[in-house]
Structures are given as C-alpha cells and as structure tokens.
Amino acid sequence: MGAIEIEGVSKRYGGVRALDGLSLTVPGGGIYGLLGANGAGKSTLMRIVAGLVFADAGSVRLFGAPASPAGRRRLGALVESASFYPFLTAVETLLILADTSGVAIDAGGLLERVGLSEAADRPVGDFSLGMKQRLGIAAALIGAPDLLLLDEPANGLDPPGTAELRRLLRALAGEGMTILFSSHLLDEVERLCDRVAILDQGRLAAEGTLDTLLAAGERLWLDVAPVDRALARVGDRGTPDRGGIAVGVRRADVPALLKALADDGVAVYEARWVRPGLERYFGGEA
Amino acid sequence: MSLPLRAELRKQLRQRGSLVWGFAAVPLFSTFAAFVLELAIPSTAGVGTAVHPVRSAIRAVSLAGNPVAQLFYAVGAAAFFTVEYRHATWRLIVPRAPRGALFGAKALGFCLLAAASLLLLLAGDLAASLAVPLVRKVAVTDAPPATLAHLGLACAVSLAELVALGGTAALLAVLTRSQLGTLLPVFLLAFFAAGAEAVLNLSGNALAAIPLPTLAADAVRSWLAATPDAPGASSAAAAIGAAVLGLWSVLSYGLAAFLFARQDLARE
Numbered sequence: 001m002g003a004i005e006i007e008g009v010s011k012r013y014g015g016v017r018a019l020d021g022l023s024l025t026v027p028g029g030g031i032y033g034l035l036g037a038n039g040a041g042k043s044t045l046m047r048i049v050a051g052l053v054f055a056d057a058g059s060v061r062l063f064g065a066p067a068s069p070a071g072r073r074r075l076g077a078l079v080e081s082a083s084f085y086p087f088l089t090a091v092e093t094l095l096i097l098a099d100t101s102g103v104a105i106d107a108g109g110l111l112e113r114v115g116l117s118e119a120a121d122r123p124v125g126d127f128s129l130g131m132k133q134r135l136g137i138a139a140a141l142i143g144a145p146d147l148l149l150l151d152e153p154a155n156g157l158d159p160p161g162t163a164e165l166r167r168l169l170r171a172l173a174g175e176g177m178t179i180l181f182s183s184h185l186l187d188e189v190e191r192l193c194d195r196v197a198i199l200d201q202g203r204l205a206a207e208g209t210l211d212t213l214l215a216a217g218e219r220l221w222l223d224v225a226p227v228d229r230a231l232a233r234v235g236d237r238g239t240p241d242r243g244g245i246a247v248g249v250r251r252a253d254v255p256a257l258l259k260a261l262a263d264d265g266v267a268v269y270e271a272r273w274v275r276p277g278l279e280r281y282f283g284g285e286a
Numbered sequence: 287m288s289l290p291l292r293a294e295l296r297k298q299l300r301q302r303g304s305l306v307w308g309f310a311a312v313p314l315f316s317t318f319a320a321f322v323l324e325l326a327i328p329s330t331a332g333v334g335t336a337v338h339p340v341r342s343a344i345r346a347v348s349l350a351g352n353p354v355a356q357l358f359y360a361v362g363a364a365a366f367f368t369v370e371y372r373h374a375t376w377r378l379i380v381p382r383a384p385r386g387a388l389f390g391a392k393a394l395g396f397c398l399l400a401a402a403s404l405l406l407l408l409a410g411d412l413a414a415s416l417a418v419p420l421v422r423k424v425a426v427t428d429a430p431p432a433t434l435a436h437l438g439l440a441c442a443v444s445l446a447e448l449v450a451l452g453g454t455a456a457l458l459a460v461l462t463r464s465q466l467g468t469l470l471p472v473f474l475l476a477f478f479a480a481g482a483e484a485v486l487n488l489s490g491n492a493l494a495a496i497p498l499p500t501l502a503a504d505a506v507r508s509w510l511a512a513t514p515d516a517p518g519a520s521s522a523a524a525a526i527g528a529a530v531l532g533l534w535s536v537l538s539y540g541l542a543a544f545l546f547a548r549q550d551l552a553r554e
Contacts, residue, residue: 099293
C-alpha cells in the first residue's frame with residue numbers, strides 16, 4: 001500500500017488537458033519528487049490530491065482509503081505560492097488554521113521550526129515571499145501530518161533559506177513522514193528526493209529511483225579524432241557531443257567498441273561515462 | 287462553540303474595516319442619531335412628554351431593512367463571504383476540513399455577527415431612550431407585555447432579513463469569487479425592493495406579493511405595527527412574508543453550500 005495511489009486521473013480545464021489518465025503510486029516514507037516543466041500537470045495533481053480540485057476521471061487513495069476530508073486529516077499541504085490573510089499575524093494565522101482543522105497546536109514551536117520565531121507577532125501582510133513560504137510550511141505541519149504535499153516550496157527562498165528547507169525536509173522524512181515534493185528545478189529534486197516521477201503534458205514520462213532514471217540515459221563520451229570517421233563507425237548509436245562523440249553502449253561492449261575504433265584508425269584520447277540528467281525526459285525545458 | 291466557527295469569528299474580529307463598516311456602522315449611526323434627535327433637537331424628533339423605550343427600540347431594529355443600512359450590511363456580508371477567495375486562502379483550509387463544515391461555520395458566523403449588530407442597535411437605542419429623562423423632564427412609560435412581544439418579533443424579523451441578505455451574499459460569493467461581484471448585486475436587490483415599494487406605493491398585504499426579502503420583512507413589520515386605527519398587513523400576508531424570508535435563506539445558503547462543495551479551487 002502506497003501513501004498516495006493515483007489511478008487513471010484525468011483533468012481538463014476548458015480545452016486544456018492538464019492530466020491525461022495519470023497513474024502513480026507514492027510509497028510511504030521518504031521524499032518523492034514530482035518533476036516537470038511548467039504546465040506539465042504537477043500543481044493540478046497536487047490540488048487533486050489535496051481536495052481542492054475534482055478529477056474528471058480516476059481515483060486517488062491516501063494510505064489505502066479513498067481520499068476524503070477524513071482521510072486528508074493526515075495530510076498537510078502547501079499548494080503553489082503560500083497565500084495568507086494579510087491582516088493576521090503569523091501566530092494568529094496558525095491558530096486560526098488549527099481551529100479550522102480541529103486540532104490544538106504549539107504555534108510557537110511550529111514557527112521556531114521554520115525559523116520565524118522573531119516574526120511571530122508581525123502581520124503576514126508585511127512578510128517577504130520567502131517568509132510566507134516558511135509560514136506555509138509551518139501551516140502544512142499543523143496537526144503533525146503523516147503526508148506532506150509541497151508544491152514548489154523553494155519559490156522565493158534565498159540560498160540559505162533553500163538550504164534550511166532541505167535540512168527541514170530531510171529531518172521530517174527522517175521522522176517517518178512521507179513528502180511529495182514538486183519542483184521544476186532539477187537540482188532541488190536531485191538533491192532531496194529518493195524517487196521521482198516525471199510528468200510531461202499531463203502524462204507520466206518516467207518514474208523510479210533517481211539512480212535508475214539517471215543511469216537509463218547514461219552514455220559513453222569519447223574524445224576522438226577524426227570525429228566523422230568515429231561517427232561513421234558507431235552509426236546510429238553515436239552523436240557529436242562537446243567536441244567528441246557520445247555513444248549509447250552497454251558497459252560490456254566498451255572494449256569491443258574501442259578496439260573497432262582503433263582498427264578504423266580513430267584515435268581515442270579520453271573516455272568517460274556521462275549522465276545527461278533528468279531534463280531529457282521533458283525536453284530540457286525545466 | 288465549534289472550532290471552525292471560532293476561527294471564522296476570530297478572522298472577522300481582525301478585519302476591522304469590514305467589521306466596523308459592515309456590522310457596527312448601522313448601530314453606531316443609529317445610536318448617534320437617537321442621542322442627537324432626542325437630546326439635542328427634541329422638537330424634530332417629535333419627542334413629547336413621555337419616552338417609550340420599547341416602541342423606540344422596535345423602530346431601531348427595523349432600521350435593518352432600510353436601503354442605506356442594507357448597503358452597510360452588504361459590505362460586511364461581501365467581505366465576510368469572499369475573504370478566502372480574495373486572499374486565495376481556501377488552499378490552506380480545504381485540504382483538511384470538510385467543505386460542508388467550513389461553509390456551515392461561515393454561514394453561522396455571519397448569523398452571529400448580524401445578531402450582534404442588532405443587539406448593538408437595540409442597546410444603543412435603549413441607552414438613548416433612558417438618557418432622555420435624565421436630561422429633560424419627560425416620563426418613561428411602561429411597556430405593556432404585548433409591546434415586549436412585538437419587540438421580540440421585530441428583532442426576529444430583522445435578523446431573518448439580514449440572514450437572507452447573508453444567504454444572497456454567500457451564493458454570489460461562490461458564484462463570482464469577487465467582493466465587488468457580491469456587494470453590488472446584494473445592494474441593488476435591496477435598492478430595487480425599496481424602489482418598488484416606493485414607486486408602486488406598496489403597503490399592507492401588497493408587500494407580500496413580491497417575494498423579495500426586504501418586502502417580505504416589511505410585510506411582517508406592517509402586520510406587527512397594525513392598530514385598530516391603522517390596519518397593516520393581514521396575518522396571512524405576514525405569514526407569507528415570514529415564509530419568503532425563511533425560504534430565501536434556505537435556498538440561498540443551500541445552493542451556495544451545494545456549489546461550494548463541488549467547486550474547483552484551481553484559483554480562488
């Protein structure tokens with residue numbers, strides 16, 4: 001049983017198909033990355049899981065039960081940019097949100113956890129974007145949820161704030177919380193997530209552990225001369241790349257490839273494995 | 287008090303602008319006017335040798351049906367029901383709370399604020415009535431039991447009228463997600479009703495013929511104010527008026543809750 005089980009979910013906004021029969025299982029525990037270019041369907045998926053938007057088709061289950069308000073009591077969410085009542089202070093905001101969720105909280109403790117203790121009594125309307133994001137994370141932690149949805153949580157954070165967010169998320173995951181983390185920033189996802197789903201135009205483009213996904217695109221880069229003769233030798237498997245060639249080849253076939261190149265009079269000066277990164281799954285737009 | 291209801295009231299108490307203009311302005315203006323008219327310029331107020339606090343209070347709570355008062359209440363209702371759309375905060379609340387409970391707390395919160403506003407109206411007018419004998423040589427007349435019952439009914443009618451106004455605002459808030467889109471139609475509806483009452487010279491039973499909350503409330507008030515010398519609406523017309531007020535509220539809140547429960551919050 002996964003923390004989130006998404007089965008055949010579709011959603012249209014007018015003529016735009018945001019999600020197209022998406023199926024995905026987010027396992028319990030750890031940080032799960034949702035990656036995709038803008039418009040890939042990440043936020044729509046987050047909103048459907050959070051109960052803000054209704055799917056046209058398909059189903060969502062949380063911890064094995066159909067997603068319902070009762071099931072979502074184990075969920076905390078920060079969907080898109082954090083928005084608050086500007087006339088409330090940070091403490092008042094958390095207390096009021098706790099009341100609407102029907103739980104009691106230690107507002108000071110939550111603010112301390114996200115580094116906002118000193119701004120506890122300031123109106124949220126005066127907060128910077130980064131402070132609002134932190135407060136959004138504190139709000140998502142109300143009621144100590146088992147599942148945390150964070151949609152682009154690093155938006156507006158400066159580098160120290162982003163590093164602090166990473167530390168916080170790792171600590172929460174270490175406590176057993178499941179975190180679904182969406183971002184269009186490959187670097188953030190690669191640093192944080194154990195598994196990744198990549199969305200492209202509302203569909204699942206790839207899913208798996210980071211190592212698996214990265215290794216799947218691994219190629220052998222060769223510094224060779226002459227390049228055109230080397231390309232003719234490797235055929236469709238090779239492409240020109242940064243002055244040399246990149247070849248899709250299994251590790252076991254490398255000695256034979258190098259020997260064949262040498263037999264053709266191609267000089268090989270350097271050979272190394274390169275991982276192209278996850279952007280290849282969505283056209284390098286992220 | 288339920289926690290979601292407490293949250294609604296705490297939120298409203300921190301929105302001082304809409305709290306003052308939407309719910310406190312009518313009682314404050316009414317109290318100010320009562321003091322000025324009854325103390326400073328008694329001749330214009332028609333104050334004679336006696337003050338009748340209960341009759342005065344009935345007049346005061348009936349102010350809730352005045353078109354200008356309705357504008358202020360429409361401001362309060364629009365701000366109250368659209369605050370989550372305006373600040374895009376449904377995304378913080380909806381994931382972990384049933385939408386029905388959230389909407390119920392909002393509706394009940396508005397009813398409590400409307401009741402508090404009427405209580406302020408009542409208290410302010412009573413204070414002015416009791417202050418008059420201290421300043422001027424007039425007597426305070428006793429209120430006969432029937433008049434106290436009338437006061438209770440007048441309060442109930444005014445509350446029902448404000449609850450119906452809130453229902454209209456709630457429905458418009460869900461439909462338009464806009465404060466102005468909520469405020470203007472609510473006010474225009476009250477303005478239209480007042481205009482129809484004046485232009486068509488509606489009174490007595492005729493008030494119950496048009497199913498609008500303001501006219502329905504006036505039909506009940508007309509029945510309440512009836513005397514042998516000045517007959518008002520019949521009890522049947524008053525019953526129709528009360529039914530219109532009740533149905534309007536049930537339908538508007540019910541439809542708003544139904545739509546909100548199915549509303550996509552892709553944007554608030």
